[in-house]
Amino acid sequence: MNELLLQGLVNGIILGTIYALIGLSLNVIFGVLRVVNFAHGEFIILGAYGAYFAQQWMGLSPFVAMPLIFAVFGATGYGLYFLLIRRLAKSDDPEHASLLVMFGVAIALGALMLIFFEADSRSLAYSIDPPFFMFGSIIVPTSKLLALGIIVVITAILAWFLYRTLPGKALRAIIMNRDAVQIVGVDLERMSAMTFGLGLGLAGITGVLVALIFPSFSPFIGQDYTLIGFIVIVLGGLGHPVGAVVGGIIFGLTEQTALVYTSGTTATLLGFLLLIGVILVRPTGLFGREALK
Amino acid sequence: MEDKLDSKIKILIWIGVVTLLTVCFAAVPLFTDNLSFMFYMMLWIIMASAFNFVAGLAGYMPFGYVAFYGVGAYATGILYKTFGLPIPVALIGAGLMGVAVGLLLAPTLRLRGVYFGIVSLALAMAAKLTIALMPAEITGGSLGLILSSANNPLAAYYAMFIVLLMLLACGTWLSMSRTGTALRAIRDDQEAAAVVGVNVVGTRMKAWISAALFPALVGGVEAWYTNAIDLESSFNLLITAKSIVYAMAGGLGYLVGPILGSGLLYGVDQLIWRQFPTLNLLLLGVIIVVLMLMLPRGIVGAFAQRFSKLRKYIP
Numbered sequence: 013m014n015e016l017l018l019q020g021l022v023n024g025i026i027l028g029t030i031y032a033l034i035g036l037s038l039n040v041i042f043g044v045l046r047v048v049n050f051a052h053g054e055f056i057i058l059g060a061y062g063a064y065f066a067q068q069w070m071g072l073s074p075f076v077a078m079p080l081i082f083a084v085f086g087a088t089g090y091g092l093y094f095l096l097i098r099r100l101a102k103s104d105d106p107e108h109a110s111l112l113v114m115f116g117v118a119i120a121l122g123a124l125m126l127i128f129f130e131a132d133s134r135s136l137a138y139s140i141d142p143p144f145f146m147f148g149s150i151i152v153p154t155s156k157l158l159a160l161g162i163i164v165v166i167t168a169i170l171a172w173f174l175y176r177t178l179p180g181k182a183l184r185a186i187i188m189n190r191d192a193v194q195i196v197g198v199d200l201e202r203m204s205a206m207t208f209g210l211g212l213g214l215a216g217i218t219g220v221l222v223a224l225i226f227p228s229f230s231p232f233i234g235q236d237y238t239l240i241g242f243i244v245i246v247l248g249g250l251g252h253p254v255g256a257v258v259g260g261i262i263f264g265l266t267e268q269t270a271l272v273y274t275s276g277t278t279a280t281l282l283g284f285l286l287l288i289g290v291i292l293v294r295p296t297g298l299f300g301r302e303a304l305k
Numbered sequence: 306m307e308d309k310l311d312s313k314i315k316i317l318i319w320i321g322v323v324t325l326l327t328v329c330f331a332a333v334p335l336f337t338d339n340l341s342f343m344f345y346m347m348l349w350i351i352m353a354s355a356f357n358f359v360a361g362l363a364g365y366m367p368f369g370y371v372a373f374y375g376v377g378a379y380a381t382g383i384l385y386k387t388f389g390l391p392i393p394v395a396l397i398g399a400g401l402m403g404v405a406v407g408l409l410l411a412p413t414l415r416l417r418g419v420y421f422g423i424v425s426l427a428l429a430m431a432a433k434l435t436i437a438l439m440p441a442e443i444t445g446g447s448l449g450l451i452l453s454s455a456n457n458p459l460a461a462y463y464a465m466f467i468v469l470l471m472l473l474a475c476g477t478w479l480s481m482s483r484t485g486t487a488l489r490a491i492r493d494d495q496e497a498a499a500v501v502g503v504n505v506v507g508t509r510m511k512a513w514i515s516a517a518l519f520p521a522l523v524g525g526v527e528a529w530y531t532n533a534i535d536l537e538s539s540f541n542l543l544i545t546a547k548s549i550v551y552a553m554a555g556g557l558g559y560l561v562g563p564i565l566g567s568g569l570l571y572g573v574d575q576l577i578w579r580q581f582p583t584l585n586l587l588l589l590g591v592i593i594v595v596l597m598l599m600l601p602r603g604i605v606g607a608f609a610q611r612f613s614k615l616r617k618y619i620p
Contacts, residue, residue: 096598119587119590121590123584123589123590127587242426242427246420250419250420280430281438284427284428287427288424288431291413
């Protein structure tokens with residue numbers, strides 16, 4: 013195997029885990045709330061700005077800022093649930109209504125960021141020693157390696173939460189059957205608000221990681237992350253946590269190995285074609301069950 | 306007997322609306338040189354109404370709706386500029402391209418709910434990237450295409466007017482014929498419709514292709530009007546956003562809904578735009594959220610719910 017391809021595969025796995033994290037938080041929200049968070053990418057970019065300003069104003073390193081951002085975003089999500097999401101459940105078609113409301117939130121949030129942070133791209137000014145590691149002939153920047161480590165830890169904590177704790181089990185039970193869990197006494201309202209908080213908190217953390225790994229960010233690119241998140245969750249199956257991880261890594265690998273041979277535009281296009289291909293063969297995604305009603 | 310009278314009143318109201326729109330838009334150039342406002346008013350009426358064909362009548366939400374618009378704009382530009390065809394032929398080409406893309410994407414109609422919306426969005430991005438990858442000699446590359454040699458705003462205005470008339474005719478056909486009844490039956494219960502002998506696939510296709518044709522024509526005429534085409538503005542997601550918002554604000558499922566919604570909100574949009582250009586986007590977002598939370602069925606839908614006796618008269 014040639015070295016370039018190997019480098020592409022390594023990049024693919026690392027970026028794939030970031031995509032997986034985006035998909036994971038989107039899928040937790042969709043699974044529990046039936047809300048398609050169109051504004052996810054904007055929240056991610058807001059997280060990136062959070063890391064940027066935490067460093068500029070308070071001198072906090074991004075790693076210290078991360079739990080803070082998780083807490084702030086989590087609380088915001090908890091509040092937003094009562095402000096926006098709860099009312100949607102009563103609409104004729106909650107899924108589409110949620111998609112549209114979050115679309116509005118995305119537009120408004122993008123505009124707010126443009127007004128407050130201006131249109132210039134920003135990048136996080138920090139350095140780690142050593143700046144990169146060499147594995148044979150493969151270069152892996154330390155920041156990416158750290159991000160990979162953080163994502164693995166977050167995913168492990170999330171998996172433990174979902175599969176080993178009582179609220180986590182309740183949350184998965186809601187994904188499986190909304191009506192039945194109410195009968196057994198799960199407080200759907202509180203769980204839903206908590207889930208939205210969890211989803212946005214994870215989006216905030218993803219933003220810090222995005223600021224760490226990618227050279228720059230601006231108010232305009234939120235949409236790109238939303239789209240990647242959508243591709244990942246549709247690939248893996250809507251509402252399925254494991255599907256999101258697999259979908260993210262497949263998408264990352266496809267994009268990054270394609271990048272070895274072609275331009276960025278072609279690589280992105282291939283990602284979209286992968287999605288369309290999978291959907292036509294398996295309309296429910298790799299792990300999903302219910303796309304066709 | 307009463308049923309027949311009701312539908313007669315409904316048809317009369319619709320004829321009134323159509324006549325009003327026709328006279329109004331046909332006469333505008335006689336009174337003013339500033340066509341832009343009314344030109345874009347027609348554009349949004351068409352975009353929102355065609356969106357309604359597939360969203361309101363068939364129950365699909367294509368978030369990649371802008372793809373048809375962008376493909377239409379590029380088809381017009383390429384046929385005119387690169388192949389040297391006259392504008393009317395280029396516009397017909399744009400319509401045909403829209404239909405072709407609609408047919409190409411028809412398999413996605415198997416998907417339902419948000420799956421369809423998301424895949425449609427991905428397809429719009431794929432269409433944009435495909436055009437970006439085409440040779441720059443054909444598409445003008447990142448600079449886009451300039452059609453200044455075709456500059457004729459008045460002719461473009463009347464071209465949009467003709468598209469509007471076609472749209473009104475198509476809307477009448479889709480909503481008031483047997484096709485309209487079949488569409489509503491499919492939207493409300495697909496299996497039941499199939500059981501009573503409705504051709505589900507064929508009927509849905511009529512709505513879908515109509516919803517692909519009109520944005521493509523609009524994209525082409527708009528390109529002619531502004532004389533400029535580029536990837537970022539032709540495939541701007543805000544075009545989808547505005548089409549959806551205007552249609553929903555008026556009320557999906559009614560012919561008059563998107564017309565009313567576009568008329569009101571486009572007017573508001575222009576007012577805000579003139580006063581506070583930077584806040585425009587923010588307000589658009591806020592309007593979407595507030596509308597969805599307060600008035601999810603739109604103005605006409607809320608009216609029909611409040612005065613349910615009058616519902617049968619609303620076209």
